[in-house]
Amino acid sequence: MMNRTHYYLIILSMCIILSCSYSSLALESKCSFCHSDTLEEVKQSVHGTVLGDEQRCVICHGSQYEKRHYGKYMEEIETGFEVDRCFSCHGSNLDVKHGELFPQPQLHLNSIGDTSQTSCAICHVEGKDPHLIKPVKIYALKDCEECHSSDSILLTTPSKSSLKHQIIGITFTNSELTKRGQYVAGANRIPILDNLCVIIIILTIIGVFVIHGGVRFITRKRKGE
């Protein structure tokens, strides 16, 4: 009969063997325990073809990410992505690559010097999955109106679009953007100001050309007077 000491020794040695074999695994393989689908996507992306097996996850999410990952509930786990990670490979001199597209690359990409506002993924990710980034020649958003429109893709939450808000709203539609300190022409508008604009222009035209001009026409000098 196995005594208690033997029992503990067996458990302990099993733990040692398991932890040794786990830590000897490539980091990527550890990630794929839970994220095998994601890893497959990364392999298909432009990054997957360029980066080696050891780098694919770490290069964007950081080597500390693994430590942060454990012992936390899902809600507590950070998305683990900072834009500086892009810069570490692609360089932070955004003007060179984006100067032809944007009249003011620094303003567009840095939101007045603040790189924390930059998100490469907004234009370089097709669909919703940032792991499937494609080469720029195949996919990169270049249409200004994707952002500069009332249904801008920059929005994280839908704007208030009730009829009442569209007529008398006194805060910016897409106010999520203004909360982030951004103003995007074409995307941020104050409904009541827009409506006042239209009313003022129409009333001015009616007031001068139709009413004043109409009375002038009625009271005009006729031939022979």
Added chain:
Amino acid sequence: MAEKIYLHPVLERVWHAIHAICIVVLIISGAQIHWPGCVHLFGSFQTSVSVHNWFGLLLVADFLLWLIYNLVSRRIIHYIPNKRDIPDGLIVQAKFYVCGIFKHDPHPYPPTVDEKFNPLQKMSYLMFMGLMTPILLISGILYLYPLYFTDFITSIGGLNVLAVIHFILAIIFAAFLIAHLYLATTGHTIQDNFISIVTGYADSEEEEEA
């Protein structure tokens, strides 16, 4: 036939023509930038932004031309209301537009070589050229080069505050343009003032331009 007087020297007419083209182009391209889903007159959004930027800079240059020319030639005096104008002149002129014009009364302040604007014109032109145009242009320049004025823009509340100021002024300018075009028809004949801003000559007896 009324005697002709030379009211608008060539530089003033050139200034006015550039100013007029700029304002119209800026209003339309500005509308496209503000409502990209509704206005498409300049094609793509990118084109409308480029057009707006270039014509905005042209307007800045044109405003400086107006300012320097009027200060150096001292013709700025045409824009300064005198004691007679405030408030009596303003009231008389307003009464003319509300009432007298329909009874074919003579213009109370017909233009002369020394005083080419009526009291209402002086006030409104001074307000627009002396106050609102500079604010409009400054807000536009700040908006065009925000990275050079980060601290100032932050101190007034950010780009969104700047954009609202620029937009409100744009509405006022658009309304002014409509009223300006209409009041220009209140000359001796409907087309008189339009001809005089091209040729420079106006009837000495009765001429009105707003």
